[in-house]
Amino acid sequence: MTRILVIEDERQVRDVLKQILEKAGYAVDTSEDGRKGLEHFRKNPADMVITDILMPDKDGLETIEELVGLNPGLPIIAISGGGPGEKAQFALDVAKMCGAVRVLAKPFSRKEILETVGDLFREIQ
């Protein structure tokens, strides 16, 4: 079964993403920050990673860089809630520079996240 690792510090977002993806037929692992996410990935490599950007301990951008270092070509989706009065897309653009293949701004609908995940899997196959 296709395995997705969700790295998100907000418990509710993490939980709801897990429910949405599991309902769509994916196996989902979750981690609450970048460091734990990387540790989990090293032990149980996933087929795709969805990660938040602003997280304590190790932010999403650093996490993405390290994930790409561990597994070049790993499909990574960066998600973010945007910023205060700054370019909301900026962090997501930097996420792409770091190695994320897709970015998605919060709040996203279930349709948007499932389409993004599905498209990405189709692309890499």
Next chain:
Amino acid sequence: MVAPTDLSEAPLRHHRSPYQPFVLVFLVIFLPAAVVTIKLDVFHIFVAWVLSGRVWFLDELVSMLLLCMLPFMAYLSYRLFRLNRTLQIDEETIRRLHQRNESILHAVGDGIFGLNGAGRMTVINASAARMLGESPEKLMDSHLFDILGLPSATVSETVGRALERTWMDGQTHLCAQDFFYRMDGTSFPVEYSSSPLDPRNPRAGAVVTFRDISRRLQIEAELNRLAAAVNQTEEMIVITDAQGNIIYVNSAFETMTLYPRHEVLGCNVAHLPEKRLMESWSDKVSQAISQGIPFKQRFPAPKKDGTLFQADITWSAVRDSKGRITGHVVVGRDITRELGLGRHLKKSQRLEAVGTLAGGIAHDFNNILTAILSYTELTMDDLDPKGSEYRNLNEVMEAANRAKDLVKQLLTFSRRGERERIPLLLSPTVKETTSLLMAVLPDKITLETFFPTEEDPVLADSSRIHQVVMNLCTNAAEAMEKTGGVIKVCLERVQVDQTMIANHGVLSRLRPGLHMVLTVQDQGGGIDATHIDRLFDPFFTTKSIGKGSGLGLSVVHGIVQTHEGAIKIDSLVGKGAIFQVFLPSALLVESELTRCGQRSRS
């Protein structure tokens, strides 16, 4: 010189026996004649005896003996004839053998000449004559010294050379490289061997076989030059056989990986990267090996000491003239340092990016909205669309979507409302902020301000500068929470030059020129070197839970970045920390703008 004969000719064969006609003559003529003659003679003796009563025994006997000797004489003739024929055949054989040997001698690509006991040429083949640049006739009788380019007086110079040694010990000697001289005085490099004609008598003469190695030396020189270039290049080069087994690595490989050459030769290149990358690496390598598909890859490669370096490699197949893969070549370079520099740039962008997310409500609000919208959607899946619960949740969805739109509008509005940076003297803001702080700092912490130089205006947003001073001073105060001490705040004008920029990587964003530098120095415990790198990361804090969010320095970093400035930190554990914020003088910015304007106008 004898013209070469056809070497394809059949080997020598014996001729049909030449004795048969003679035997035939002997058997058909002489033998019956002898028998008839003897019978006639016996009859003749008998008749003579009957008629005359006298026996002419002696005459007849002699006649009979002579007749009887005829076969022996015939036999002797036969033997003589046979001997003559044998000699004729042997001569023919020798002639043909000689012809064949001559043909072989002249057909050989290597030069061959024979020397007699006096060191003069007695035999020379076509190749030798060609290489020595004269006809064999002219070369015949030339002396060994002429070939070696020696005046006859310097016989001693031949000592140690292969020819001379053969002369001395009667052994075959090889010489890997020497020079032979032509009659016109030019020379060419040769490889030769000399063998004695008679090992028991070395002075009887010698045979020299040689070849011109000019082309080989030229190729060797080219190969050596190529090998030296490959070996000494800064790039790491690994050459493998068709199966990927390493057959060559250059010096750069040894330097980069710390593996000595002998330890990796024979290893398969598929086993080079770190274990956790092995799977994806092996797939690419096996494809490259089987199909010759070139590829580029960046991966962390292990050194012998267990550390990693970031390698950027290009894999190519090496093919022969028929397109078959005969090996592979992997060219790589260590980009760790480049990435380090790159990481610095990327890190600053990363911090700026994350900094934009930190400290605002939009991020939190959108997280909340994500939860509301998604949970509602999930719950609605399980409900009857015609039921009242479903309708109610639909209202929740609509409300949440309205909130989503509202956040977007607020963000757009706040972007529009961003204050523009204006030329600003920083000292009033610094003084105002420090006064505020002094009122709230604990008694054991004092705050001193210094303004030692004249001041240039800076293009700044005063509220942001206020936040910078506030956050840096709060951070300093928290560092001295237990011990107390003095926070020194200094604002001064500094000329930043290229040397300063080059010496401090964190100042690489700055342009040379006047800057206003805000320094905040504390007497706290200092910052561990391992923490400095992460100091501006959002959420990074060394404080205990509940004491601080860790976002303060991240916000400072974001503000300084937007003001085109830089932050330099100096700290030693136990000695406190010094934060220096460099902001370009508005005059510098203005002069840059003017220059740009002039350039664009011109």
